[in-house]
Structures are given as structure tokens and as C-alpha cells.
Amino acid sequence: MGNSRQRSAKEASKKGSPSDGGRLKNGKSSSIKKQGRWVIWEAARQRKVTWNDIWSMEPDRLQFLLRSEYDVLPSPTNLAVWGLSDDPNCKLCGKPTNFEHILSSCSVALSEGRYTWRHDQILSVLADSFEKARKRPPPKDKRLKFINVVRAGEREKSGGTLEGRGLLGTAGDWQMRADLKTRMQFPTKVASTYKRPDEVIWSPSYWS
Incomplete structure (x- = not known):
């Protein structure tokens, strides 16, 4: 089902519309490795980002979110594609190191408890905040x-x-x-x- 949807999207994007000569600029995006990721559905988790989320985020956090969504963070595999590194492989297990591999797919990091350590470091900060609020x-x-x-021009009533x-x-x-x-x-x-x-x-x- 996913492969047929992907093929349909690629074919539709290549056909384009009659108004621009039968080919849209995004028709080429299906053949580009990074920019064409929007036509891929397999193994993808849906993430909705509203305008309220964007306006409330700090610039660094927003930049990380967008770059991770389109897999353009400086991972070893991307650095190799960009010509900035000769080694795209993981230093621990030797497999290609993309963003997903760094976060949760390295077998050596899993066996050595590195993912558990990272999880506990984040959870300890959250637990400490909840504990202070609880006490x-x-x-x-x-x-x-x-x-x-309140409506524009009106004042909030006291005691409300x-x-x-x-x-x-x-x-x-x-x-x-x-x-x-x-x-x-x-x-x-x-x-x-x-x-x-x-x-x-x-x-x-x-x-x-």
C-alpha cells in the first residue's frame, strides 16, 4: 500500500499541471534524496506543528525540529553526502549513522545502557520539578x-x-x-x- 502511494505521488508530481508546461518544479523533488522526503510514508511518524507551536518555540529548538523532520541535521551520513566527512559509519557498531540510528537504533549503545542513561538523565530533571511542586x-x-x-477595551472584573x-x-x-x-x-x-x-x-x- 505504501509503495503504491509513493509511486502515485511521484508520477503525479512529474506530470505537473498544464499551466506550467506539464511539469512542476516539485516534480524533480521525488528524485532528490533529502528534499524529496515529503513523498515517503514508510516508517514515518506523523508530527503536527501548529503556528502556535512555531511562535512559542525558541529559535534553536525550532531549527532543530525542522532540520530533524527533514533529516538535514549534521549526522555522519549527511556529512559524508555533503562532502564534509569521509566516514558515514557509527564509531560504536560500524553501521551507517543517520539521525534515527543516533537516537535509538545503535545495538552497541543499547547493550551498553547508553539509551537508558540518557532517558534517566531527562527523567530525573522532570521528576525533580514535579517533586518540588508536589511538596x-x-x-x-x-x-x-x-x-x-475579556473583550477588547474592557477591563477584567476583580475577584474573577x-x-x-x-x-x-x-x-x-x-x-x-x-x-x-x-x-x-x-x-x-x-x-x-x-x-x-x-x-x-x-x-x-x-x-x-
Whole structure:
């Protein structure tokens, strides 16, 4: 199914429209290695980027997102294609090193626990932030905090916004577990499952 869709896209892009002589500029893109990636569907995860996401992102993060989406980051394979390096292979396993290989496909990095180490470093930062938020004293008003929407030229009415800490402000007995160091068991009081999430936060009184 995927191959037939890809062939159809290539054929359609090469035909173009009568208005430009029967061939569009994007007709050539199906034969270009990097710029033609938009005609490939196999093994691709859909990623939606809204205008709000773009405007809220820092320039470096946005640049990384776009370059990774089109596989134009300076990976060893790309550097070799661009003539900037003679060795496109992984220093650990010897296989061609593209972006996917660096992130999760190197067998040596997996066996040596490098992916686990990277995962734990990121999770430890998130867990520390959640733990600090969890230990903050609960506010007097446990109601959720809302944002009032007012029309242009009008002023917000006093007393319309409720103080709180979001969901954490609705209870004072939040508990947390993170999948760090030892294998985390999902709390049976919350749900019975064999899944292994990175982090779980729950409140006995909130669900009672």
C-alpha cells in the first residue's frame, strides 16, 4: 500500500499541471534524496506543528525540529553526502549513522545502557520539578485557577481569577513514583496494569 502511494505521488508530481508546461518544479523533488522526503510514508511518524507551536518555540529548538523532520541535521551520513566527512559509519557498531540510528537504533549503545542513561538523565530533571511542586504547601483556596477572557477595551472584573496550583492545588496528599534506578511498579491502588510509565502522580483523597 505504501509503495503504491509513493509511486502515485511521484508520477503525479512529474506530470505537473498544464499551466506550467506539464511539469512542476516539485516534480524533480521525488528524485532528490533529502528534499524529496515529503513523498515517503514508510516508517514515518506523523508530527503536527501548529503556528502556535512555531511562535512559542525558541529559535534553536525550532531549527532543530525542522532540520530533524527533514533529516538535514549534521549526522555522519549527511556529512559524508555533503562532502564534509569521509566516514558515514557509527564509531560504536560500524553501521551507517543517520539521525534515527543516533537516537535509538545503535545495538552497541543499547547493550551498553547508553539509551537508558540518557532517558534517566531527562527523567530525573522532570521528576525533580514535579517533586518540588508536589511538596509545596497547598493554597488556602484549593479551587482550580482560571483565566478570564475579556473583550477588547474592557477591563477584567476583580475577584474573577481563583488562586491555585492547577491540579496539584486540589489536594494535599499527592504521591509520586518515577522509573529511576529501580524498576517502578505501577500503584495497584490507581490501576492494575503491566505497563511501565516514566512517572505517576496520584492523590488518594482526590480519587476517593
